[in-house]
Amino acid sequence: DAGVIQSPRHEVTEMGQEVTLRCKPISGHNSLFWYRQTMMRGLELLIYFNNNVPIDDSGMPEDRFSAKMPNASFSTLKIQPSEPRDSAVYFCASSYLLGGQSPLHFGNGTRLTVT
Amino acid sequence: AQSVTQPDIHITVSEGASLELRCNYSYGATPYLFWYVQSPGQGLQLLLKYFSGDTLVQGIKGFEAEFKRSQSSFNLRKPSVHWSDAAEYFCAVGEGTGGFKTIFGAGTRLFVKA
Numbered sequence: 001d002a003g004v005i006q007s008p009r010h011e012v013t014e015m016g017q018e019v020t021l022r023c024k025p026i027s028g029h030n031s032l033f034w035y036r037q038t039m040m041r042g043l044e045l046l047i048y049f050n051n052n053v054p055i056d057d058s059g060m061p062e063d064r065f066s067a068k069m070p071n072a073s074f075s076t077l078k079i080q081p082s083e084p085r086d087s088a089v090y091f092c093a094s095s096y097l098l099g100g101q102s103p104l105h106f107g108n109g110t111r112l113t114v115t
Numbered sequence: 116a117q118s119v120t121q122p123d124i125h126i127t128v129s130e131g132a133s134l135e136l137r138c139n140y141s142y143g144a145t146p147y148l149f150w151y152v153q154s155p156g157q158g159l160q161l162l163l164k165y166f167s168g169d170t171l172v173q174g175i176k177g178f179e180a181e182f183k184r185s186q187s188s189f190n191l192r193k194p195s196v197h198w199s200d201a202a203e204y205f206c207a208v209g210e211g212t213g214g215f216k217t218i219f220g221a222g223t224r225l226f227v228k229a
Binding site for chain 2: 050091098103
């Protein structure tokens with residue numbers, strides 16, 4: 001079990017640039033979640049998918065944020081254009097089932113810095 | 116709306132001392148409850164979970180937690196802390212019927228002194 005794999009681990013970009021974060025969930029898991037972690041706001045759920053279909057994107061802060069899951073083994077979170085206030089650690093997590101009872105398995109995160 | 120409160124932002128304990136981290140939740144039905152741990156530069160790792168049944172649950176690394184419905188609490192405990200336990204700990208509530216989200220508390224950072 002390789003765990004949830006996120007890339008890159010660190011991303012530094014300039015304001016206005018497009019940023020793409022990548023995630024490979026655990027094989028066999030059918031639900032995928034994107035979280036953002038900051039000191040001020042803690043862990044925020046941005047969006048989650050079930051069987052590759054977006055279920056709830058109400059946590060996505062603005063239209064500049066978008067997420068896709070083209071297949072069961074890959075998801076992206078894109079920010080276009082990026083702004084300094086987007087600086088945070090972005091986590092991807094997957095779970096075996098969609099439901100509050102299913103524990104989440106987290107990747108090691110992508111630390112995004114927007115200058 | 117459901118919420119999770121961890122009243123302690125940080126706690127310092129001596130190595131070998133006992134530990135209790137507090138967690139209170141607000142949820143209309145019986146919640147699914149979790150504790151996760153996050154080491155620096157890492158993602159969150161599940162320590163233990165409670166769904167139903169015995170209100171005292173055992174987890175990994177010698178941790179346990181007790182569900183108290185009357186107090187809406189799910190406190191995490193460890194009888195003897197090791198220096199490697201220094202990390203941030205998150206309490207979380209999973210939505211039940213009709214919901215799919217996991218809501219996290221703000222976290223408690225644990226410092227262990229020699």
